[in-house]
Amino acid sequence: MAKSRQSLNVFFRRTFHSLGEKVALHPVKFIIFPLLFTSIASMGFLKFKVENDLEYLFTPTTGQSVIEREHLFKYFPTNDSGQFTVSRKSTLGNLMRYVRLSA
Numbered sequence: 699m700a701k702s703r704q705s706l707n708v709f710f711r712r713t714f715h716s717l718g719e720k721v722a723l724h725p726v727k728f729i730i731f732p733l734l735f736t737s738i739a740s741m742g743f744l745k746f747k748v749e750n751d752l753e754y755l756f757t758p759t760t761g762q763s764v765i766e767r768e769h770l771f772k773y774f775p776t777n778d779s780g781q782f783t784v785s786r787k788s789t790l791g792n793l794m795r796y797v798r799l800s801a
Contacts, residue, residue, distance in 0.1 A: 721728050
């Protein structure tokens with residue numbers, strides 16, 4: 699057991715010693731390449747879009763609740779500009795997001 703631990707120690711010592719020598723001889727490569735790689739890899743975040751619609755995220759598109767909600771919107775349209783009551787609102791999308799953020 700002690701011999702395997704000692705050989706592992708020697709292996710790591712030699713490996714990190716040679717890596718340190720390479721970094722010391724070519725520091726610009728070890729600074730520029732990671733920065734270049736990170737900037738190229740992070741280009742995908744430019745197209746990143748956060749989806750906040752909980753119904754879209756957690757409800758199947760062909761589910762019974764979606765069909766019932768469509769019928770609800772078709773036959774009982776809502777007008778929230780007049781006398782707004784939270785208990786009568788059929789979608790709580792943005793309202794629930796504000797409740798979650800304030801909690």
